[in-house]
Amino acid sequence: MRFETSSGDPFSLLKRRVHEAEGRGRRAFAGFQAARHVGPLIWIIPAHMPEILMLRGLPQGVGERLHLLRPTNETDLLWCVEETLRAAPVGLVIAEPSQPLSLTAGRRFQLAAEAGGTTGLMLIQTDAGSNATESRWHCEPQASDADSTLHRWTLKKNKRGTLGNWVVNWNGATTAFHMVSAAGERHQPAGQAR
């Protein structure tokens, strides 16, 4: 099966595939991706997790499309992920598994996503992902003296393309974002001004 390659936008997740995000800022990355996908959204959080999503903190237009699933155990969570990935009308499935994903589970997710034509995003603990993932993002909020909404999003693994490292200014409300150009170090002395 041929997948369309990603466009110039570095943060567009490949459709019909399952991706992974880790790091402290993974929920922010998931919120960003949720705002960029159309159609119903599924966010699967285990029932034992103390954190819940706050409607007013989510980007615009995400809250009314969001369905929250709170399965009690890991087996149910994996079943929910597979079932929702296989369902055609869903736009994006976000899940927070609490145990490392096995290769079998990761592969089953990919097959389900292909069958249903949906995109998945697993918010994993650091280094608890599966090798079957299409891409893996490391997301950290970044402190800055000038700006309070900086994120460092690193593409750690990519099956179809190059890796990358971006510092993004995203305010958490809309789909708009601004790339922050990295301050490069100058290795050669600047030429003499004439």
Add this chain to the structure above:
Amino acid sequence: MALGLSRGMALADARAICPDLATRPADLAREAAALASLRRWASRYAPMVASDGPDGLMADISGVPHLFGGEADLRDDLQARLERAGLAATSAIAGTRGAAHALARHGGGIIPDGQLQQGLGRLPITALRIDHDTAAGLARVGLTRIRDLLPLPRAPLARRFGQGLVMRLDQALGQHAEPVAAEPDAPHFGVRMTLPDPIGLQSDVMAGLERLLDRLCAKLAATRMGARRVRLELRRVDRGVVLVEIGLARPMRDPTRIAALFAKGVDDIDAGFGIDAVRLTAPVVEPLAPEQIGGSTVRHEDALADLLSSLGNRIGFDRVLRLLPADSLIPERSQIIAPAAYSAPQTQPRHKGPSRPITLFAPEPVTTASGHPPNHFRWRRMRFTTLRAMGPERITPEWWFDDPAWRSGLRDYWRVETQEGPRLWLFVTPQAHSADWPAPTEGKNWPAPAGGKNWPAPAGGKNWYVQGEFA
């Protein structure tokens, strides 16, 4: 009765006559339900059975008595069966509805054809379903029995006591038609099938289920209802009953889509030596108007409802949720987490004011906080240095709710950006000075910190807590 008690008597009067009277409050709803089921049973005697007031049944037995061997035998059969069921009832058979009503409430019996006047004559006038004032007025002029009324001229009677009395008299004597109006039965959403040979294969059960579902959904469609729960009862050869019940995310009457949800439940059942009867009922139904089929949006919504149904049947419908906005400034109550199957999505109104974190959790105390807002603090065993703090945003408790989490008074919320990266939502409770304010009793809501006591006030007089994390 022997002591002089009668129906409609005041309780104080009854107690005065009979001091050791056992009384029980009337449960009208259950009495009505019992009468309705008795009405259903009584349809074995007549095609038309109507309830007659709160305490009676009226059956039109025209053309029926010969099946039971005559009117007397029919009445004996009815009385014997009611007695066996433990019901004390009085029954009467008469040529008109009014006469039967009157006789059943005054001893019962049978008035043969053509002898209505003789049969009714001895009954009191109150038996005629007339109101209390008319009866009192008639008694004042010395008319107490129906036979006193019969020879009187009609016109003065109607002028003095109203048309109602004459109409009731005519109805009792058959000069004024009064049919038995049996109310329609409430639709029953259940179908069943008995099998000549026991079945045990899953495919056979599913095939039987599909046939039953077709019939059930046709019933639902005829009454414009949709099933919300569907229950499948399988009776085994050894008289055991296996139950499979599914829920639906919205009212539905589409046989193929309902059948798909049964697949997992039917897979799990133990057929034993075989199944010889199948029963399918819809215990919970909701109105469902006919709607346009086809069209991409309809198909889209249907597919999502199917997904929510299958999810709800596996993990429970209370775990398939939706976030709904609520009108409150308290962070915990600014949203309602509602089951998706029983709520509709609502658009979040445009939010003004300070931003809110993307995740919210129960307040977790920070330790070794210094400064206001804290310059350094520890939280979840991590050390943070504040880079920038925005605030405070003061939120006062809603005094009309007694929320144990908010007993510490108002809170000042700060958005604290740390050198380490995370942007946290901290709050301080300036009103909680002493450490001995009543600790919240609900330990289940708040994870007990290592201190042992629920949510202890950190040392230093300042109580800083983290409640959320920004994007």
